[in-house]
Amino acid sequence: MADKRESVRIKDGQQLRVLDEAARRRRQRKALEALEEDNFSEDPHADLKMSKKAPKFDEGIDSSGPGPKKKRKSRGDFKLRYRKTFSALLEEEHMLNKDGPTYFTACAPPSTLPERHFCAVCGFPSNYTCVQCGARYCCIKCLGTHQDTRCLKYTA
C-alpha cells in the first residue's frame, strides 16, 4: 500500500491531469446511457434473421389461424411507417401535446433527500472524491485500485 501511495504522489508531482466539468458530465451521461443498454457487445450473428419456425413477414398470419382463410394483402409496411426512435417520439409529443399531463410532466422530480455517496470500487459508503475525475472512494486502498483501473484510464 505504501508503494501505491508513493506512486500517487509522484504522478501528482509531475502533472495532474484533471477532468473538467464538461468531461465529468459527459462521463456521467455515458454511465446513465449504459444503464439503458439492451446489450453490451455487438450482435454475434448480425446476418441471422429468421428461424424456420417464425412466419415470414409477408405471409402475415393468415396461415396460422384455423378460421376461414381470407385473401388479404398485408400492409406489412406498417413496420417501417411506425418505426420511430424514442427521441423522435419525444419530439413529436413535445410539439403536439402542449398542455395537460404528459410523459414529460409525469417524470419524478429531483429528490429532496440528502445525496448518498458510495465507493466506486467496493460499494461501501464513501467520504472522499477523486480530485482528478470526481469518482468516489472510501480508503487509500480503493483509491489505488481506482487509479490503476478507471480514473483517467478511459476517456469520456
Place this chain on the structure above:
Amino acid sequence: MATLILDNGAGTAKVGFSTDSEPKIIPNCVTKAKNVRTRIFIGDQIEECKDLSSLYYLLPFQKGFLVNWEIEKQVWDHMFSKDVCQVDFNETALLVTEPFFNFPSIGESINEVIFEEYQFQALHRTQAPTLSCYKHQTDKVTSGSLFGTLVVDSGYSFSHIVPFYKNKPLKEAIIRVNVGGKVLTNHLKEVISYRQLMVMDETYVINQMKEDVCYVSTQFKKDISIARLKYPENTISRDYILPDYTHIKRGYVRAPEDSGKAKGDEQMIRMNNERFAIPELLFYPSDVGIQEMGLSESIMHCMTLVDKELVPHLLNNIVLTGGNALLPGFQDRVFQDVRSMASDDYDVGISTPSNPLTYAWQSGCDLALDPIFPSMCVSRHDYEEHGHVACINKFNVS
C-alpha cells in the same frame, strides 16, 4: 366470443384467454445465442436453448415504449400461434395494455396491427395499473373506503405511482420513476464486472442472480455494517455459483457454511453489499446519478398533487405490483418509508397481491367477464368505419 388478455410488458408479456387460470409468461424479445448459428429464439422459445450464456437481445421496447414492430410482430405472431395461445381471430376480442402517456402514434400502430394485420374482432386498450385497480376494488369487498387506490407498478423499464379516484386514474398526479428491473440488472452487471468478474454480456445469468439473492433492505445502515464483517458475523454475504451450462445448468447460492473460494473450474460471484445496494436504486435513483425521487418519496410527492380529501384513502389503499414487488422486503420498505413520512393522522395500508407480476393480467380476466366490458371495446366494424378516432374516443389512453 373469446377474449384474449395481453399484458404487454417491456420485459415479459403475460398472455392467455380470460378463461385460463394462469397466463403464459413470454419474454417480450427475440434472442440470439452465441453458440447457435442456425436459428433465433422468439419469446419463450429461449427455453429450448441449452446454453444461456452471452445471449444477444432484440427488444421491441425502448425506455418502456413500443418502438420496433419488426421484433414485436415476431413475438406476437408466436404468442397467437398454436405454439402458445392458438387464437382464432374471427372469434376473439383482445384486451391489451400499454404504458401511461403512451405516444399517439404508437397507439395508432397498435390499432392498425390488431385490426388490419391480425383482424381481431374487438379491442380494448388500457394500462396495467388501471386493471390492477379494478381487481383491487372488486376483490376488497369487505373493507370500507374504495374512493382512492394507489397502484405502485414497478416493472422492467420504469416504475409508476398511479392514484385512482374510484376506477379513474388521476393523470395529472401520476409519477414515473425511471428505474425498473432493467436498470437494476445493468447496474449489477456493471459493479460485478468491475469488482469481480467480467459479466457484461451475461444479462440472463445476472438477472437470474439478482432474482435469486437481491433484497430490499429495511435497515440500510445496519446492513452496511453487517456486510463489513467476516463470516460468520457477516450474515449477508452469499457465494453464488454461476452456471457453465454443461455441468451446472443454473446458478445457485452455496450454503453460507460452505462459502469460501471457488472449487475446481467453477465461477463464483460473492454477493455482499450488492445484495441490497442494487435494489436501493428504486428508492434512491440518485445513488447512480439519476436525479429523480425514488418510489417512497414519489408516493409522498404524489399526495401533494391530489385532492386533500383523497389522501387518507390513497395511503390506506396502496397496492404493489410488477416484477420488482417480488423482491423480498419490498413491501416492508415502502411501508416503513411511507409511515415515517406521512402524517400520524393517516393510516397506511399496503398490500401485495400473491403474484404481483400477473395481477394485472388476472384483473383483465375479471374485467372481460364484467357485463360492461363489451361497451369498453371498439369493434372491427367501428374501426373500419371510423378509424383511429373510434379508438381515441373509447379508450382512456394517452
